[in-house]
Amino acid sequence: MTKTYPDIAVFDLDYTIWPTYADTNITMPISYDEKNEHLLDSYGYIVKLFPDVLRVFEDLKANGVVIVTASRTWAPEIAADMLAKFGLGKYVTCSEWGERSKKGHIKDILKKLGYKNSDGLKIALFDDEGRNKDVRTIGVDFVYLDSSVGVTWQDYLDYLSGKKK
Structure with missing residues (x-):
């Protein structure tokens, strides 16, 4: 497979x-349980990353x-804390x-990264909301995901091989 x-x-x-809304379902403070690889909010709500x-x-x-x-999140401070606690900052x-x-x-x-526009760049948006397919009008590939499983290895491979755009 190419x-x-x-x-x-x-x-x-x-x-x-992750299988939740950061801005409506999570209450600060949150902690990370390394043994069980999940976040725990102040009410005991548990969140794990999707498996892949x-x-x-x-x-x-x-x-x-x-x-x-x-993300359209209304609570960027919670989303930032979740990304950090899951260790995703290194990516x-x-x-x-x-x-x-x-x-x-x-x-x-693109501006933050120093690009004037998307010309010549291959960009992919991985998202569970079909309304966001409008990114195709600016030259971005849209990879539609099932919200019950999030991004999966198979969706990802399908995109890389050209089967899913």
């Missing part, structure tokens, strides 16, 4: 890398892909969050 990696992989957060997230991030990093996040180069479109997030990410 794999074609993107230059930049953009990941939504909620129901893409670390494998996908490791492969992207090993192949020189820039990993970023984009994620930058993030754009807030109540606007993923197109806006991606355009601002």
Whole structure:
């Protein structure tokens, strides 16, 4: 199987890398349980990453892909704490969050990374919300994910081999 990696992989957060909404379901402070590899919020709510997230991030990093996040979260401080506590900071180069479109997030990410536009770049958005397929209008591949399982290794391989865009 021939794999074609993107230059930049953009990941939504909620129901893409973890099975919850950070801005409505998590109450600070949160702690990380290393033994059980999960987060625990102040009410005892447990959150784990979807099973294939670390494998996908490791492969992207090993192949020189820039990993970023984009989310409509209303609570960026909680999302940032969750990313840090899960140890994802070593993979994620930058993030754009807030109540606007993923197109806006991606355009601002490109500016942060020093690009004037997406010309010549292969960019992929991994997301569980079909409405975000509008990123295709700015030249970004849209990889639609099942919100009950988030990003899976198979979805990822399908994208890299050109079967899923």
